[in-house]
Amino acid sequence: MTQVAIVGGHGKIAQQLIPLLASAGHTPVAFVRNPAYADELEALGAQVRIVDLEKSGAEQLGMAMMGSEAVVFAAGAGADGDIDRKRTVDLDGAIKSMAGADLAGISRFVQVSAIGVDAPLPADVSAVWRAYVIAKRDADLELRATRLDWTIIRPGGLTDDPPTGLIDLADEVERGQITRADVAALIAACLDDPRTIGKQWEVVGGSTPIARAIDAAV
Numbered sequence: 001m002t003q004v005a006i007v008g009g010h011g012k013i014a015q016q017l018i019p020l021l022a023s024a025g026h027t028p029v030a031f032v033r034n035p036a037y038a039d040e041l042e043a044l045g046a047q048v049r050i051v052d053l054e055k056s057g058a059e060q061l062g063m064a065m066m067g068s069e070a071v072v073f074a075a076g077a078g079a080d081g082d083i084d085r086k087r088t089v090d091l092d093g094a095i096k097s098m099a100g101a102d103l104a105g106i107s108r109f110v111q112v113s114a115i116g117v118d119a120p121l122p123a124d125v126s127a128v129w130r131a132y133v134i135a136k137r138d139a140d141l142e143l144r145a146t147r148l149d150w151t152i153i154r155p156g157g158l159t160d161d162p163p164t165g166l167i168d169l170a171d172e173v174e175r176g177q178i179t180r181a182d183v184a185a186l187i188a189a190c191l192d193d194p195r196t197i198g199k200q201w202e203v204v205g206g207s208t209p210i211a212r213a214i215d216a217a218v
């Protein structure tokens with residue numbers, strides 16, 4: 001049994017991940033800033049810790065992570081909306097979470113990023129989208145430079161459709177969509193598989209069962 005700290009614990013991917021981890025015998029610990037989310041997440045199988053990612057420092061995050069053996073960074077300000085929060089959540093929040101994990105003595109760290117963020121941006125891209133892509137790209141760069149046992153998952157366009165269990169997974173894949181439920185299942189599988197340490201993959205919905213896709217990619 002492993003305790004897993006989920007940063008961004010009320011996000012849509014996290015809500016799919018929590019019951020998967022709980023059913024596998026793990027203890028998911030959801031970090032949220034709003035106490036009103038507690039009952040909902042506890043009903044899914046999570047313990048809840050009230051942590052404001054933007055206002056907390058690495059030391060506070062590390063204290064909240066104590067007792068966990070892995071961290072999933074699934075927080076995000078979204079691909080639209082407030083430009084400033086792309087940095088404070090998607091980048092600064094990720095960096096503080098990495099440092100917090102290190103302070104807590106946790107080595108395993110799985111980060112949810114986005115497909116294609118290393119590609120050059122066209123000149124006419126919106127300022128919000130540019131900020132989002134740069135934040136995700138730089139967060140991945142920061143994670144790869146740490147001593148953590150990291151895995152980076154870069155999903156395509158996210159949907160709320162039912163899980164399929166079928167994906168296309170590789171260093172680079174053709175852009176497409178994927179259900180949040182399938183991303184969550186991939187995260188859960190990666191947490192349990194040390195072969196995924198040090199891997200950065202793009203993933204979309206496809207034709208290969210998740211376990212077989214990981215076997216082929218490692």
